Amino acid sequence: MRDVKDPEVRRAEIMEAALRLFAEKGFLNTTTQDIIDEVKISRGLLYYHFENKEDILYCLVEKYSEPLLRRLSAISYDEEKSALEKVRSFIDATMISPDTITKEMIELQKNVDLEQNHYMMDRFSHRFSNMVTSYFSHIIEQGIAEGVFHVTYPLETAAFLMTGYVFVANDVKALPMEIEQLIQYVTAYKELLERVLGVETPIFTNR
Structure with missing residues (x-):
């Protein structure tokens, strides 16, 4: 079953995951795909909340x-x-x-x-x-x-x-x-x- 979350909750999850990855891999070495994989969402959902x-x-x-x-x-x-x-x-x-x-x-x-x-x-x-x-x-x-x-x-x-x-x-x-x-x-x-x-x-x- 598809995991549907409140937009603000999902947005916060993406930001928290990104911050973890930035700390672990560095900002320059972190890709949007890394963030997508970390949160387990689609690329379209990431771009719904953030440009990049x-x-x-x-x-x-x-x-x-x-x-x-x-x-x-x-x-x-x-x-x-x-x-x-x-x-x-x-x-x-x-x-x-x-x-x-x-x-x-x-x-x-x-x-x-x-x-x-x-x-x-x-x-x-x-x-x-x-x-x-x-x-x-x-x-x-x-x-x-x-x-x-x-x-x-x-x-x-x-x-x-x-x-x-x-x-x-x-x-x-x-x-x-x-x-x-x-x-x-x-x-x-x-x-x-x-x-x-x-x-x-x-x-x-x-x-």
């Missing part, structure tokens, strides 16, 4: 970024927090902690860091930066209303801050770098953030 293996990888990146986007959205629209508190929480939420890194995330990062996938990460980074720009713009507008930020163009300022943050962070992750250098990047960004927002009281007590 690059599309699967892109969707995996989106999947693993969703928890962060939900958290940033929750921070931005939290009615209990001040704008200054939100900026601190927003930046802290984007800092990767060793405790939050999973084996799957490590394997996924190895595959997206391949030179052949740079175009895909640029596409994802543009989408991601557009979303976080919207969230951060809301925080800036709140800070203006509270009288703690002095910004003339909230949306445009948020776009510069967030796009730069996302793309520089991607470049930094791709480079072999000592922890001291990483700290310098974070410190520089926090200083830039305070200057651009025009705050009188430092947002970050320790950088």
